Amino acid sequence: MKIVVTGGAGYIGSHMTALLAERGHEVVVVDDLSGGHRDAVAPGAKLVVAKTSDPAMADACRGADAVIHFAGRIQVGESVVEPKKYWHDNFVESLAALDAARAAKTPAFVFSSTAAVYGNPDTTPIAEEHPLRPINPYGETKLAFERALAGYGRAYGVRWAALRYFNAAGAFGGLRERHAPETHLIPLALAAVRGGAPLRLFGADWPTPDGTCVRDYVHVRDLALAHLATVERLRAGVEIGAVNVGSGHGASVRDVIAAVERATKTRVPVVESPRREGDPAVLVASVEKAERVLDWSPANDLEAIVASVA
Numbered sequence: 683m684k685i686v687v688t689g690g691a692g693y694i695g696s697h698m699t700a701l702l703a704e705r706g707h708e709v710v711v712v713d714d715l716s717g718g719h720r721d722a723v724a725p726g727a728k729l730v731v732a733k734t735s736d737p738a739m740a741d742a743c744r745g746a747d748a749v750i751h752f753a754g755r756i757q758v759g760e761s762v763v764e765p766k767k768y769w770h771d772n773f774v775e776s777l778a779a780l781d782a783a784r785a786a787k788t789p790a791f792v793f794s795s796t797a798a799v800y801g802n803p804d805t806t807p808i809a810e811e812h813p814l815r816p817i818n819p820y821g822e823t824k825l826a827f828e829r830a831l832a833g834y835g836r837a838y839g840v841r842w843a844a845l846r847y848f849n850a851a852g853a854f855g856g857l858r859e860r861h862a863p864e865t866h867l868i869p870l871a872l873a874a875v876r877g878g879a880p881l882r883l884f885g886a887d888w889p890t891p892d893g894t895c896v897r898d899y900v901h902v903r904d905l906a907l908a909h910l911a912t913v914e915r916l917r918a919g920v921e922i923g924a925v926n927v928g929s930g931h932g933a934s935v936r937d938v939i940a941a942v943e944r945a946t947k948t949r950v951p952v953v954e955s956p957r958r959e960g961d962p963a964v965l966v967a968s969v970e971k972a973e974r975v976l977d978w979s980p981a982n983d984l985e986a987i988v989a990s991v992a
Contacts, residue, residue, distance in 0.1 A: 687752065843922035
């Protein structure tokens, strides 16, 4: 297949590109390199340095079998203070990508969405039917584009899916996380072990078994495999819609710290800080729909995730 990967020089996008190249697919990466890295693009993939609103996106979509759309902004805190950036890059630019794919009659469009569309959950594990109440512009922009996809699907017959990620982590193929600034727990814990700033633990009094927040970590390779399964099913005519992609299991911040310490045989220096406003105590996915519709389940647990980057 020929697959266009927007944001394919970023963290998840570069791993997706590596998996597709490994499987022998033709890959065109469209990335403006504002947050990605040229050297993260898999050998053999074609890199087009452009925004999704540029004419180059339309050119890339010609003859494509699918678009996997990762391009966008991901920092929740920044979205609160700079909402314009998020509405433009996560919604306006995403509409441009969708219009380019539709104009090229691309058979499948897979969107990188987020568990942030749920906001503070009423129950866990969180199923796709949970009320959608994002509490920040990042989640709002992702949900708005999900709704645009649904509208395009009804009106124009676009075959689409939105994969709602929980906490992507880990690495493979010689790749790694390179966010600036880094906000993810595992790389921050590893940086602290390697002599960086102590890890900040935001709240030790949450209503959880050990007092720290609980999150659902999914290996980036499992995530990439979920995207590939989604493309294959969309092309086969399966209706998918929104699907959670997580492990289905929660790990607390202290669980992650312990896993890093086991992998590195080094204590993680920690500084306890007050809770961050808007942080839910627990976010864990129900992955029943992914298992049923995509025939997908994660192969890697927290120990494997940490080992892949330690």
